[in-house]
Amino acid sequence: MRIKLEDLHKTYTSVSKSGKSSVQAVAGISLDIPENTIFGIIGKSGAGKSSLVRLVSLLERPDSGAVYYDEKRVDNLSKKELIQQRRKTGMIFQNFNLFSSRTAGKNVAYPMEIAGWPKAKILPRVKEMLGLVGLEDKINVPISTLSGGQKQRVAIARALATEPSILFCDEATSALDPNTTRQILSLIKEIQKKMNLTVVMITHQMEVVRDACDNVAVVENGQVVESGCVKEIFTNPQTQTTRDFIKNIASQSNAENRSGDIVKWSEKNGGYLLHFLGQTTGEPILSRITRDCGVSFNILAAGISHLPDEDVGYMECDIIGEDAAIEKAVESLVQNNVRVQRTKITSM
Known part of the structure; x- marks a missing residue:
């Protein structure tokens, strides 16, 4: 109904x-x-x-x-x-x-x-x-x-x-x-x-x-x-409230020592949230972009959420390099079916 x-x-x-x-x-x-x-x-x-x-x-x-x-x-x-x-x-x-x-x-x-x-x-x-x-x-x-x-x-x-x-x-x-x-x-x-x-x-x-x-x-x-x-x-x-809920999954997973969920190993805030869909969760996308664009990724949190029909990879990171190189890296991420959010959200 x-x-x-x-x-x-x-x-x-x-x-x-x-x-x-x-x-x-x-x-x-x-x-x-x-x-x-x-x-x-x-x-x-x-x-x-x-x-x-x-x-x-x-x-x-x-x-x-x-x-x-x-x-x-x-x-x-x-x-x-x-x-x-x-x-x-x-x-x-x-x-x-x-x-x-x-x-x-x-x-x-x-x-x-x-x-x-x-x-x-x-x-x-x-x-x-x-x-x-x-x-x-x-x-x-x-x-x-x-x-x-x-x-x-x-x-x-x-x-x-x-x-x-x-x-x-x-x-x-x-x-x-x-x-x-x-x-x-x-x-x-x-x-x-x-x-x-x-x-x-x-x-x-x-x-x-x-x-x-x-x-x-x-x-x-x-x-x-x-x-x-x-x-x-x-x-x-799209909202801070939703991001807070996703953050809480990470906190509980760490407390329960569960594998497969989001793990946070730094209290520093990341400038970017990356979301990987389906097959992209297992591909070496960041390695290729590091080589091709001349940037470095400082990864602060990462993991995979297992949804009923598809895995979703999550990463909080900083992208380090020249402004033009960073923009090129972001474009490359999007082209590889990675969703990118620039963010100033509180640390997970």
């Missing part, structure tokens, strides 16, 4: 002893989320992404603007119609939101019970959903005995039980360790393909976007500051 947002606004007002205060959480957001894809919405804490997902998932109404599912406007539905529409969507959360008093199977059954499914259909569907997430043997196991990853799998099974066409994931992997996070993201991708779902993934982790999403919107101060396909965002970031 395609989702279209038109100029959404949402302001929250709080009252305290010192008076009223207002926060504009969503400030004119318009987005087109294609059907049958995984769409990421990324932002720092307080950027407005969680408020946005509450509007998109119909948990709250916008102050102004419109939300469309396919060609149907859904933000202005009556209360009864709104409840029916919500039942066509699923939601998974950071803290699982499972009933500790229920077994895994009873948790998965819950949305079908409140939706009025016939009892004869509930148990087969519970078994099917737990099988889908690899927990078919946990149907009678108390939630309290499951690991964090298993709890999130139960939450996914529960969210999909009523056959939704849209799945919202609100920081669904934030409470998980890196290895479990990768497993859950792989599961969501597999399920999305099997069920032809539209998945909207809210996150503050750029590695989640890199590993799972087809498209992404970057949110800051209640507005979309950049959006596009993930490869384009990674290879040609």
Whole structure:
């Protein structure tokens, strides 16, 4: 199902002893989320992404603007119609939101019970959903005995039980360790393909976007500051916010001692960001340009991000030489399918 947002606004007002205060959480957001894809919405804490997902998932109404599912406007539905529409969507959360008093199977059954499914259909569907997430043997196991990853799998099974066409994931992997996070993201991708779902993934982790999403919107101060396909965002970031997110991948990779990601070995700022696409990530382009143009490259950070369909090489560097030689080197980089950004961004 395609989702279209038109100029959404949402302001929250709080009252305290010192008076009223207002926060504009969503400030004119318009987005087109294609059907049958995984769409990421990324932002720092307080950027407005969680408020946005509450509007998109119909948990709250916008102050102004419109939300469309396919060609149907859904933000202005009556209360009864709104409840029916919500039942066509699923939601998974950071803290699982499972009933500790229920077994895994009873948790998965819950949305079908409140939706009025016939009892004869509930148990087969519970078994099917737990099988889908690899927990078919946990149907009678108390939630309290499951690991964090298993709890999130139960939450996914529960969210999909009523056959939704849209799945919202609100920081669904934030409470998980890196290895479990990768497993859950792989599961969501597999399920999305099997069920032809539209998945909207809210996150503050750029590695989640890199590993799972087809498209992404970057949110800051209640507005979309950049959006596009993930490869384009990674290879040609236009805003400081997006560059900061990519920088954080490097910091976390270094802390976890992971190979294959960006490694930073100098605190100095680089004057250029280079992005290598596909085959260019393994070619000796810099050696050829050094020889042909008479310049030197002082490499400050480098690595490869493994996107779902293509590798993207990243390098932060200085180019040293005469001005004319540097310009010739930059032209040669571009001719070799390397994207070049002159930058004064903070060091990674």
